[in-house]
Amino acid sequence: MTDIMFKKSILIMENSSDVTSIVLTAYYGMEKLKHEYFCIFLIIYIVIITENVILLSVIGVEKTLHKPMYFFIGNLAANGVYGSTVLLPALLSNLLSTKYEVSVACCQTQIYGLHTYAMIEFTILAVMSYDRYAAICHPLHYHTMMSLRKVYKLIVFTWVYPLIAFLIFLIITVQLRFCQQAIDKLYCTNYSLVKLSCSNTAVINIVGLVFIVPYTFPQLVMVLFSYAKIFRICLSSRKMKIKAITTCTPHLFAVSMYSIGCFFEILQSRFDLRHLPYETHVFMSLFFLIFPPILNPLIYGLSIQSLRLSVFKCIKGQRKTLPTQ
Helix, strand or coil: CHHHHHHHHHHHHCCCCCCCEEEEHHHHHHHHHHHHHHHHHHHHHHHHHHHHHHHHHHHHHCHHHCCHHHHHHHHHHHHHHHHHHHHHHHHHHHHHCCCCEEEHHHHHHHHHHHHHHHHHHHHHHHHHHHHHHHHHHCHHHHHHHCCHHHHHHHHHHHHHHHHHHHHHHHHHHHCCCECCCEECCCCCCHHHHHCCECCCCHHHHHHHHHHHHHHHHHHHHHHHHHHHHHHHHHHHCHHHHHHHHHHHHHHHHHHHHHHHHHHHHHHHHHCCCCCCCHHHHHHHHHHHHHHHHHHHHHHHHHHCHHHHHHHHHHHHHHHHHCCCC
């Protein structure tokens, strides 16, 4: 442990105006068990890709699932593949390395990928909450409120807006001058990179606040509004209460995981948690990027009957065709 802290202190003390690479010092804690960690993360990545691709394939092939709710679930699965692909291949590559060093450009690219993954996830969850509100509170007008044309527009919005919005914000970070090169994490984040700057970061902090509040506020309002309306109608009807529990439980689970992941990230970014064990740091930093992509397909695939039957039907169909191929 002392050796690890010594390596970190040397990197942090470096004061160069020509920093071209970033060292992710959290990997030093994995050196003794790096092969075991590599196998674990490789298995996790394979599981994430397999689960989400199966879910996407079933929704794409099965015409009975070509409905708003399933399209949103498919986009949640696609975003899970996107986020895990931004993180895990780079993590596996770093585990095979000895320097744990990435270029500033690669670090900034990863920041873009991970932050847009988080923003897309939140936007999809917000749109899904509105979809559940329309289905439960306005069942007779649901097909008007959530027409396929409107659904396609919402899907485009959930991807295009975060990708463009964060790109504008990242441009400011790219222009910063860096004097240190040590980030005490397994991956790059915008806040961690900004802290390495020897420039005045007051402007970027203000811009970040101005950027984050308008972005997160509408989604948060949509989630709270939708579930307030759903909760209100559930109090007046036992039948609607059962329907709400059945259809909203997977979404509430996904929202809860997103909230926990955000909470862990805020704790690690804003507070000194060096007293916590190394394994706890790893768990907290990777929770948001690993658990939702793994658990969301399972929760939706098992809890929604029509989706579950379609998945089993697809798997059985593939097994039957194997001997004839």
